[in-house]
Amino acid sequence: MIRARITGTGSYVPEKVLTNLDIEKFLDTSDEWIRTRTGISERHVVADGEYTSDLATNAARRALEMAGVDAKEIDLVVVGTITGDYPWPATACVVQRNLEALNAGAFDVSAACSGFLYALSCAVDRIEAGRAKKAVVIGAETLTRIIDWEDRNTCVLFGDAAGAVVLEASEGEHGVLSTHLHADGTQLELLYQPGFGTRLMPSEETLAKRDYFLKMQGNEVFKVAVRSLTEVANIALKANSMTAADVDLFIPHQANIRILDATSKRIGLKENQVYINVDRFGNTSAATIPLALDEANRAGRLKSGDIVLLDAFGGGFTWAAALLRW
C-alpha cells in the first residue's frame, strides 16, 4: 500500500514577542489571569509588512531542507489558513510562487484551527490515490490581524506562526495511518469572523460594529472543544485497533492548557505523552499542530516507529484527527 510519509518538518514564528505583561499595559487584564485561565505566557506577533505567506514560505523552506527535496519536485502545496494574504487567490499560490514550486497545484483549506489536519488529509488522499508523489502541507496564520485588541475575552488567546511538513509517497508501515474529519455548522456563530466576506461588506456600519474582528463565546466553545477533541481522538485510535497506551506522542491543537488537560485525561493519556507549547505561542490556529510537530521532531522526541496522534478543533465547528506511524 502507498502511504504518505512525513519526511521533513519546518516552522517559523515572527520575531516580535508580546508577553502578558506587555498586554497588561494597554488592557484591563493581568498576567496572572491569563496564565491561570489559559496557560499562555507569551505569543509571537507579525511586524508591519509581514504576511501569512511569508511565515508559510519560511516554514515550508525549512521542511523542504530537512526532507532534502527540491521545490520543483513538489506536486502539491496545500495551506490551511483563515488569515490568508487575500480573500483570493489562495495563499498557497503565493507560497508556490515564493518557493518556485512551479510543478505544483496549490490551494487553501479553510477549516480554522483544524485547517492543518484538513489540509493534511487532502494531500494524504492524493498521495494514497497515486495522483501526487510529494506535497507540502502548511498551517499558517496571522490571527493577531483579525483579533480585537480591545476585547479582553479573545485577544489574549492568539498568536502568529506557521508550520509545515513535506509528505512523500512511501511503501511500508511508516506514514499517515488514517485521517478523520468532522464538522457541525449549526453553531458557527459561537466562533467566527462576521465581516468582511461577501455577506457583510466593509461599510461605516460594519466598521463601527467591529464586524471585521473574530468573535467568540469562550465558555461555550470550551465545552464543545473538549467533547469533540476527545471523540475524534478515540475514533482515530479505534480505527487502527489502538488504545491511548499505544500513543508515544499526542499533539493536540494548542488552544488553552485547560482544554488540553481535560482532553488528555478523558482520552486516558498521561502527562508524558502530551506535547505542550501553548505557554510560548498561544493559539496560532492552523499553525499549532505543525509548529509543535516540528519542535518535537527537532528536539529528538520522535523515534522511527513512534505512534503520533494529532487532534484539532476550531471554528465552523470543525474537528479532526490523524494517526501516524513515524
Ligand SMILES: CC(C)(COP(=O)(O)OP(=O)(O)OC[C@H]1O[C@@H](n2cnc3c(N)ncnc32)[C@H](O)[C@@H]1OP(=O)(O)O)[C@@H](O)C(=O)NCCC(=O)NCCS
Ligand atoms: C476564554 C476563556 C479563557 C475564558 O475563561 P473562563 O474561565 O471561561 O472565563 P469566563 O468567560 O467565565 O469569564 C470570567 C470572568 O473573567 C473576565 N475576563 C475575560 N477575559 C479576561 C481577561 N483577559 N483578563 C481578565 N479578566 C477577563 C470575564 O469578563 C469574566 O468576568 P465577569 O465574571 O465579571 O463577567 C475560556 O472560556 C476558554 O479558553 N474558552 C475556549 C476558547 C478557545 O480556546 N477558543 C479557540 C478554540 S479553537
